[in-house]
Amino acid sequence: SQQGEEDPQALSIQEGENATMNCSYKTSINNLQWYRQNSGRGLVHLILIRSNEREKHSGRLRVTLDTSKKSSSLLITASRAADTASYFCATDLTNQGGKLIFGQGTELSVKP
């Protein structure tokens, strides 16, 4: 069974708007990661946030983590058509790498 549940399942926005995706998980984690996948290809790592961190930034990406609510959010600011992809959260229970439990993903469509 999946560890993470993502919300929304699909999101359609205009270029320039912000996109927010949410992820909830069930068990305690060591870190949570976000990945992007274009059209059924390999996944690309976006950002990792550790369990003792609350917020992290990388370029136009902002990730928050609330361990008390077992939830995380990914915010993409000033979205571009090239951001169109599926976004997945993944939890690492071991903090050693190697085994990630993925959510079902959010399909983001950014219209020019």
Place this chain on the structure above:
Amino acid sequence: KAGVTQTPRYLIKTRGQQVTLSCSPISGHRSVSWYQQTPGQGLQFLFEYFSETQRNKGNFPGRFSGRQFSNSRSEMNVSTLELGDSALYLCASSLRGPNYNEQFFGPGTRLTVL
């Protein structure tokens, strides 16, 4: 540095056959993980190999197996293929340990079982 490579990229098999997929990790990465992606079940962890030893295993039947060689290259094998095994199989490599930051994914092998 070359990325993670997977071969073959596409494969068509029939029920009952077996298949072997190959993954070459990024140079210096000793951890290789395998994932299955289907529209219905999403991305599911199959197993992880590190230093030629299976370190973690997902909830898949024994028909799914893998191994890792001394050069860190990994293979996974699926025997007695079923229609439900049709999927995108992704492998990922990483530096194992508490300071690792990400897994690097290959482009995947798309397996179709007829």
